[in-house]
Amino acid sequence: SQTIHQWPATLVQPVGSPLSLECTVEGTSNPNLYWYRQAAGRGLQLLFYSVGIGQISSEVPQNLSASRPQDRQFILSSKKLLLSDSGFYLCAWSGGKGSYEQYFGPGTRLTVT
Amino acid sequence: GENVEQHPSTLSVQEGDSAVIKCTYSDSASNYFPWYKQELGKGPQLIIDIRSNVGEKKDQRIAVTLNKTAKHFSLHITETQPEDSAVYFCAASIRLFGNEKLTFGTGTRLTIIP
Numbered sequence: 001s002q003t004i005h006q007w008p009a010t011l012v013q014p015v016g017s018p019l020s021l022e023c024t025v026e027g028t029s030n031p032n033l034y035w036y037r038q039a040a041g042r043g044l045q046l047l048f049y050s051v052g053i054g055q056i057s058s059e060v061p062q063n064l065s066a067s068r069p070q071d072r073q074f075i076l077s078s079k080k081l082l083l084s085d086s087g088f089y090l091c092a093w094s095g096g097k098g099s100y101e102q103y104f105g106p107g108t109r110l111t112v113t
Numbered sequence: 114g115e116n117v118e119q120h121p122s123t124l125s126v127q128e129g130d131s132a133v134i135k136c137t138y139s140d141s142a143s144n145y146f147p148w149y150k151q152e153l154g155k156g157p158q159l160i161i162d163i164r165s166n167v168g169e170k171k172d173q174r175i176a177v178t179l180n181k182t183a184k185h186f187s188l189h190i191t192e193t194q195p196e197d198s199a200v201y202f203c204a205a206s207i208r209l210f211g212n213e214k215l216t217f218g219t220g221t222r223l224t225i226i227p
Contacts, residue, residue, distance in 0.1 A: 032213070043202060043219040044157070090156050100145045100164070100206065100213055104156035 002027035004105040006091050012111045019064075019078040021108050023091030026072065031093040033074040034102065035066055038088040050074060086112045115140040117205050119218025127226050132193055134221045136203035137185040145206040145213065146179060146186045150199045151220075157202060161188070190223075198225045 003026045013019060025031050035047040046059045048066035056066050063082050067075045074091055091105040116139040126132045138146075144165040149157035163170045163177045163186065170177050174193075179186040190197055200222050204215040 041220075044215075044217045046214065046216075049214070094213055101147065101159055101162065102213060102215060103159060104149075107154075107156045109154075 002093070002103065004091060004093055004103060006089075006105040006108050008108060009106065010109045010111075012113060013081050014113055015083055016080050019076070019081050019085070019110070021076040021089055021091075021110075023074040023076075023105055024072055025093045028072070028093070028095065030071060031095060032099075033068060034092040034094075035074065035076050036090040036092065036104075038090060038107075040087070044090065048076070081112045083112050086110055115143060115205055115207060115216040117203060117216050117218045119203050119221060121221060122219065123222045123224070125224045125226055126193055128193055128195060130193055132188075132190045132197070132223055132225075134188045134201055134203070134223070135185060136187070136205075136218050137183075138205040138216075139184070140205070140207060141181075141184065142207050143205040146177070147204050147206070147215070148175075148177060148188050149202045149204070151202065152199045193225045195225050195227055198223060 005024050032051050034049045036044045037047055038044050048056055048058055050056050050068045053068055064078050089108045092102045094102045119136045147162035148160050150160045151157040161172050161175050161177050163179050168179055174191045176189040200220045202220050203218040206213045206215045
């Protein structure tokens, strides 16, 4: 069966510091991968999605970037965090072409102080 | 782009009663409508979904209905139990470049009163 991992689970970082969040998927190959952000008490905002290694699409202009160095690895980064980057970051995967369902990881709670 | 509205934002029901959450979408090209359940501090869990060629789908105590003409879909939970308490999100999807791009509603906090 497929499993999605995210780490770290929680992170407290000062303003201006760099960020690296990692997501890996097991049990599937060539998945579509997604990064979402969820502000407190709010819905989910799609940040990035990837249909293959090195292929990244950005949904909103922001202080963040994403990379996909391996088929089942998706990384969310920032060079300098802002207070507004605080939130719950969720990685998701889907089976790619012909597959509709998206499955979410456990999330990373980021607090920028 | 797609816009999904979800109502109500909060809902309290007595244990054993039914709960209904409604969503509307704007883009008639949307063809996939999932529902997610999110417990505190966890990632959303896919609980049921429906595609545009189906009007209703049921899985035990959970059902989803879709009205493509009116562009709305609903989640129905019957015989509610305390473990149904969570935030529920609807979403609508358009297939784009072989990729499912989900647009989410703003969520409904469901509380089951024992």
